[in-house]
Amino acid sequence: SAVISQKPSRDICQRGTSLTIQCQVDSQVTMMFWYRQQPGQSLTLIATANQGSEATYESGFVIDKFPISRPNLTFSTLTVSNMSPEDSSIYLCSVHGGQGNTGELFFGEGSRLTVL
Amino acid sequence: TQLLEQSPQFLSIQEGENLTVYCNSSSVFSSLQWYRQEPGEGPVLLVTVVTGGEVKKLKRLTFQFGDARKDSSLHITAAQTGDTGLYLCAGERAGGFKTIFGAGTRLFVKA
Incomplete structure (x- = not known):
C-alpha cells in the first residue's frame, strides 16, 4: 500500500483564479494519476504524471487548463487554471498498488474545490 | 457511454437487508476492483478479482468476477x-x- 497526502484538503476560490494542488507519496512511484470527481459523480481520469516527461492527458483535458508537474518520484502538483464554477469538484491523486497488484489504486483524501 | 455500467446507481435499504450491486461491460478486463468511498475521503480499495469465475469474501461482502471477465457483482449480507x-x-x-471507473452505487442503510 501507499500513503498519499494531498494539500489543500479543501478551498473556496474566486472565478478566474488558479489553484495548485500538491500530492506527496510515501514511496517512489513511476506513475501518478490525477482524477476529478464532480459532485455526486464517479471518477474521471484527468492525466497521468510520469517523472521526467510530459504528463499524458485524457480526452477533454488540456495542459493549459490543468498543468501538471512531476519533479521527482514522490511528488506531483496539479494546477486548475482560470477557474470557473464548473471546476468545482474533488480532485484526487492516486498511485498503483504494490507488487503484483496491477490495477489497484491508492488514493489521497482528495482536494475539494468550490469556485464562486 | 460508460465502459463499465454499474447498477443500481442509488439504493436505500433497511439495516439487516441483503443487496447486490452489478458492474457490467462488453469489454474483457484483466482485473476488476471494488472501492468504497465515504464523504470527505478518497476511495478505499475493498478487493481485486483477477480470475474468471473467482469469488472472494470479505466478512459480509461477497465479490464475484464473471467467467468471461466482463462483469462483476458485490453482494452485502445483513x-x-x-x-x-x-x-x-x-x-x-x-x-x-488505465483504470476505468463505473458510475458508482450510492448506498444508504437506514437504522
Missing part, C-alpha cells in the same frame, strides 16, 4: 448502517494500464 457509502467498480481492460 447490511449495517456502517456500510453506507459510495461503492465503485473499476478495472483495467485487457492490454491496457
